[in-house]
Amino acid sequence: MYKKIFFTLLVFSTSIMMQAQENLGFGQRKEIISPEIHADNSVTFRLLAPLADSVSVTGDFAQGHNKMTKDADGVWSFTTRTLPSELYTYAFTANGLQMNDPNNVHYRRDVASTLNVLLVGGGQADIYKVNNVPHGTVAKRWYESPGNKTDRRITIYTPPGYESGNTSYPVLYLLHGMGGDEEAWPTLGRATQIIDNLIAEGKAKPMIIVMPNGNVAQEAAPGESSEGFYKPTFRLPNTMDGKYEETFIDIINFVDKNYRTVRNKSGRAIAGLSMGGFHSFHISRYYPNSFDYVGLFSAAIMPNENAKSSVYKNIEDTLLKQKQNGYKLYWIGIGKDDFLYQANTDFRKKLDGINFKYAYRESEGGHTWRNWRVYLSEFLPLLFNQ
Structure with a gap:
């Protein structure tokens, strides 16, 4: 349990530091885009977490935890099916602990929870x-x-x-x-x-x-x-x-x-x-x-x-x-x-x-x-x- 907490905190702090460096112009890594809404209204979520053992994304776009896959740079990703036009909420779970998407500054509080949001247009959500x-x-x-x-x-x-x-x-x-x-x-x-x-x-x-x-x-x-x-x-x-x-x-x-x-x-x-x-x-x-x-x-x-x-x-x-x-x-x-x-x-x-x-x-x-x-x-x- 303590190992999971340590890794998750390390993953989160590493992501934040990398973003801060990139914003200051010192970082050399490619910018991580998350969420990325594609032309067909599918969505890709990404999280830089090179030391995590497992990462998933949950949200009202699908049921349960959706397992993400890690590339050689330690970036985890998951792409949804084509989604109906809607305002969606989501969160990541890294090594068993829930966290917000550090690449998405848009979120909402619902009672005591904070969840990231994204909007898929082209229908009901246009309003x-x-x-x-x-x-x-x-x-x-x-x-x-x-x-x-x-x-x-x-x-x-x-x-x-x-x-x-x-x-x-x-x-x-x-x-x-x-x-x-x-x-x-x-x-x-x-x-x-x-x-x-x-x-x-x-x-x-x-x-x-x-x-x-x-x-x-x-x-x-x-x-x-x-x-x-x-x-x-x-x-x-x-x-x-x-x-x-x-x-x-x-x-x-x-x-x-x-x-x-x-x-x-x-x-x-x-x-x-x-x-x-x-x-x-x-x-x-x-x-x-x-x-x-x-x-x-x-x-x-x-x-x-x-x-x-x-x-x-x-x-x-x-x-x-x-x-x-x-x-x-x-x-x-x-x-x-x-x-x-x-x-x-x-x-x-x-x-x-x-x-x-x-x-x-x-x-x-x-x-x-x-x-x-x-x-x-x-x-x-x-x-x-x-």
């Missing part, structure tokens, strides 16, 4: 790119939350032209899943690129997108608050216990006070993935006359049996009230292999039983960002058009 179109503004704001007795951080997107105009815009409240925070949708979800591109193509209405932190135990994302640089954890205090739903009105009040918004339910949408879908479901019926558009992406549905908040009482009655008040779109998306598939099936039966109309999108795959990015790109064009 995830920063394209040559007008861009909106992404602001990291702090708002007062009287319900939580603290200031909290929030990410807010305003559409192109917002600062120079006087138009009032509709608002989408876009919520993350468990373990996420106000950084999740802009980074892993590519939400701002998606909306920029859809607006430019005339497929979505210009709108404000509000991406809050759904963990009331946090002021902000790890490293962005007075708590400092602590290790993120998956489940935090007050997770899905009703506190977030109870205090969500603080977010709406802040946005309506500080931005030019359409301040009625025809100008409000709420959507989220997993825990964020759970929050969207319960917030939209707890405030049953506040949102004309609701999106549940791979949503958790029913509260834990230990959750005693009044938010989770009279669920069917509040759904009936929401139906009575009227709404324009109730959108549900779920993957066939998602562990929440059955919960969503049962929920749809409940909605059918009270004649609560909804749109349903069933996709391949499971509980993944690949699905959630697609759901968002399909949901946004449906908003504020009716």
Whole structure:
């Protein structure tokens, strides 16, 4: 075990030093390109690790560990099959220890893990790119939350032209899943690129997108608050216990006070993935006359049996009230292999039983960002058009 650790650290430090020398002009080795996306959309990964016994690459482009082969210069490589257009994450494993690709500076944090990213274009992922179109503004704001007795951080997107105009815009409240925070949708979800591109193509209405932190135990994302640089954890205090739903009105009040918004339910949408879908479901019926558009992406549905908040009482009655008040779109998306598939099936039966109309999108795959990015790109064009 100690040998593996020693070799892996040595491999990593050697790679970094070689790159540093090359960047300074002292290195004589050929530059290592990783990842390299080929014309046929296959991808080659490379890692300089001359002392490693084994190296593999894992990612959402394939299942399991993909063994890499070493050449005479100590460079390990692996080439994938032709890949569908998508935003992919990956990591290397050298001598049993996972590491990032030292030749790829692009990565994303997902809870406590950091993974490299690459984008294969020519299809769905083109909407995830920063394209040559007008861009909106992404602001990291702090708002007062009287319900939580603290200031909290929030990410807010305003559409192109917002600062120079006087138009009032509709608002989408876009919520993350468990373990996420106000950084999740802009980074892993590519939400701002998606909306920029859809607006430019005339497929979505210009709108404000509000991406809050759904963990009331946090002021902000790890490293962005007075708590400092602590290790993120998956489940935090007050997770899905009703506190977030109870205090969500603080977010709406802040946005309506500080931005030019359409301040009625025809100008409000709420959507989220997993825990964020759970929050969207319960917030939209707890405030049953506040949102004309609701999106549940791979949503958790029913509260834990230990959750005693009044938010989770009279669920069917509040759904009936929401139906009575009227709404324009109730959108549900779920993957066939998602562990929440059955919960969503049962929920749809409940909605059918009270004649609560909804749109349903069933996709391949499971509980993944690949699905959630697609759901968002399909949901946004449906908003504020009716």
